[in-house]
Amino acid sequence: MKTLAIIGSGDLGQQLSRYALSDLHYSNVVFFDDFSKEKIVNNIPVIGKTKDIEEAFELKKFDELLIGIGYKHLAEKKIIFEKFQAKIPFGKIIHSTALIDSTAIVEKGTVIYPGCIIDAQAVIKENVVLNIGCTIAHDTIIGSHSFLSPRVAVAGFTTIKEQCFLGINSTIIDNINITAKTQIGAGSLVIKSIDKKGLYIGSPVRFIR
Known part of the structure; x- marks a missing residue:
C-alpha cells in the first residue's frame, strides 16, 4: 500500500x-x-x-x-x-460506496465521497471534490478544480467549467453549460445556461454579484 x-x-x-x-x-x-x-x-x-x-x-x-x-x-x-502535476503523481480517492459506471472517467487528484453516483460517459476532471451523495448523470462534464457540496444533482449533457462551486442540494437540469468560476447557492435550481461568472441563488437561480 x-x-x-x-x-x-x-x-x-x-x-x-x-x-x-x-x-x-x-x-x-x-x-x-x-x-x-x-x-x-x-x-x-x-x-x-x-x-x-x-x-x-x-x-x-x-x-x-x-x-x-x-x-x-x-x-x-x-x-x-x-x-x-508534472513533478509528483497525484492520487485519487473513490469511496467504495460510490457507484461509478464503467464508461465514466475520473481524472487524477479527484475525491469522490460516499454515496456518489457517476453515470455513463460522465467525465470528472482533475482536482475535483464531489461531496457526499452527489449524482452526476450521463454525458456530463465536471470541470477541473471544482467543488460540489453534498447531494448536488447534475442532469445529463451538462458541462460545468473549471473552478465552480455548487452548494448543497443544488440541482442543474440537462443540457446546461455553466461558465468557469461560478458559484451556485444552496438549494438552487439552474434551468438556463450561465455564461457570466458570479454568485447565483434561488429557484430558478438569479445573478447576485
Whole structure:
C-alpha cells in the first residue's frame, strides 16, 4: 500500500485522510501545511510546508499527493495542482460506496465521497471534490478544480467549467453549460445556461454579484 500526502491539515484535509485510511486506499497519510503549527493532527504527522513537498517526495516520504484545500480557495487549488502535476503523481480517492459506471472517467487528484453516483460517459476532471451523495448523470462534464457540496444533482449533457462551486442540494437540469468560476447557492435550481461568472441563488437561480 502507498503513502498519501495531503496539502492542508484542516477540516477537508482531515476528511480526506479518514477516507484514505478507513476505506483502505492508502496505508499511511502525511500532511503538508503552510499555516498549522501542530506537528500531529488527528494522529497524522505534519511533515512540512508546501515548499518541502518536492524534497520529501525525492526522499520517498510519500507516493501520491492530494490537495485538501476547501471550496473558498479554488483558485489556489488550481495553482498548487499546476505547480506539482508534472513533478509528483497525484492520487485519487473513490469511496467504495460510490457507484461509478464503467464508461465514466475520473481524472487524477479527484475525491469522490460516499454515496456518489457517476453515470455513463460522465467525465470528472482533475482536482475535483464531489461531496457526499452527489449524482452526476450521463454525458456530463465536471470541470477541473471544482467543488460540489453534498447531494448536488447534475442532469445529463451538462458541462460545468473549471473552478465552480455548487452548494448543497443544488440541482442543474440537462443540457446546461455553466461558465468557469461560478458559484451556485444552496438549494438552487439552474434551468438556463450561465455564461457570466458570479454568485447565483434561488429557484430558478438569479445573478447576485
